[in-house]
Amino acid sequence: NAGVTQTPKFQVLKTGQSMTLQCAQDMNHNSMYWYRQDPGMGLRLIYYSASEGTTDKGEVPNGYNVSRLNKREFSLRLESAAPSQTSVYFCASRPLASYEQYFGPGTRLTVT
Amino acid sequence: DQQVKQNSPSLSVQEGRISILNCDYTNSMFDYFLWYKKYPAEGPTFLISISSIKDKNEDGRFTVFLNKSAKHLSLHIVPSQPGDSAVYFCAASRVGTYKYIFGTGTRLKVLA
Numbered sequence: 001n002a003g004v005t006q007t008p009k010f011q012v013l014k015t016g017q018s019m020t021l022q023c024a025q026d027m028n029h030n031s032m033y034w035y036r037q038d039p040g041m042g043l044r045l046i047y048y049s050a051s052e053g054t055t056d057k058g059e060v061p062n063g064y065n066v067s068r069l070n071k072r073e074f075s076l077r078l079e080s081a082a083p084s085q086t087s088v089y090f091c092a093s094r095p096l097a098s099y100e101q102y103f104g105p106g107t108r109l110t111v112t
Numbered sequence: 113d114q115q116v117k118q119n120s121p122s123l124s125v126q127e128g129r130i131s132i133l134n135c136d137y138t139n140s141m142f143d144y145f146l147w148y149k150k151y152p153a154e155g156p157t158f159l160i161s162i163s164s165i166k167d168k169n170e171d172g173r174f175t176v177f178l179n180k181s182a183k184h185l186s187l188h189i190v191p192s193q194p195g196d197s198a199v200y201f202c203a204a205s206r207v208g209t210y211k212y213i214f215g216t217g218t219r220l221k222v223l224a
Contacts, residue, residue, distance in 0.1 A: 004155070040121075042214045042215050042216040043214040045212065048210055048211065099161060100158045100161065101146075101158065101212070103155030103156045105153075105154055105155050106154070
């Protein structure tokens with residue numbers, strides 16, 4: 001059981017470039033989430049997917065898109081990266097009968 | 113508008129003593145609360161949770177107290193150990209929803 005995996009671990013982008021952050025979970029969890037963590041801001045919800053086939057906006061969705069590819073995978077896309085998107089991104093999953101979220105190790109993204 | 117607040121950015125405690133981490137919330141619709149621990153360069157891990165129908169939940173050295181009238185929860189760690197040194201986040205949710213609001217975190221340092 002790998003739990004929640006995220007790729008890549010680190011990424012440097014130039015302003016205007018695009019990229020997709022990948023997330024996969026092998027725990028058969030229904031819900032999946034994308035957060036960003038910035039100094040002094042805690043974890044802020046970008047998008048979430050309550051179940052396969054659904055996605056919804058969180059607190060800070062602007063500049064991002066998501067795809068729930070199947071039950072296992074939930075990707076986050078930056079279409080035109082901006083320096084304000086420099087952050088650490090965490091993916092999480094949650095089983096149906098619990099409020100506990102399981103987090104991946106994070107992707108550290110720098111936009112120059 | 114910060115709906116979940118952790119007003120102490122940092123806390124230092126001697127090994128063996130009690131650590132008390134505090135969290136306040138403003139939204140009375142929140143009815144489920146969680147604490148996560150985060151080590152550097154890792155994703156947060158679930159520690160303990162409490163439903164609003166309870167005022168206390170205990171798990172080994174960790175106890176969470178909820179005061180609904182004051183919209184305040186606290187995490188007690190007894191006895192504190194050097195391995196407890198980490199950033200602690202509180203999070204709040206509403207039963208039946210999938211969204212979580214996190215506080216900004218408190219960095220705990222347990223001194224040997």
